[in-house]
Amino acid sequence: MAQAAAQRMAASGTVGDPACSMSALGAPDPTLVPQVGRIGIGTYDHYWCLIW
Numbered sequence: 001m002a003q004a005a006a007q008r009m010a011a012s013g014t015v016g017d018p019a020c021s022m023s024a025l026g027a028p029d030p031t032l033v034p035q036v037g038r039i040g041i042g043t044y045d046h047y048w049c050l051i052w
Contacts, residue, residue: 002042005049020049 005017015025022028028048033039040051 002040002049002051003044004042005051006042006044006047009047009049010045015047017049019051021052022048022050024048 001019005019005023009015009017009023009025015023017023022032025047028050033050034052036052038052040049042049042051
């Protein structure tokens with residue numbers, strides 16, 4: 001799910017997807033990611049999608 005969202009963002013050239021809790025272009029700042037037990041991570045062409 002996170003990987004597909006990252007691909008959609010790359011295809012549209014915009015950051016943000018309804019499936020993502022946090023999205024970024026480039027490397028996300030690890031201090032912004034909450035410390036939860038499970039995080040789904042998807043990347044594609046420098047776009048990131050994090051789902052928690």
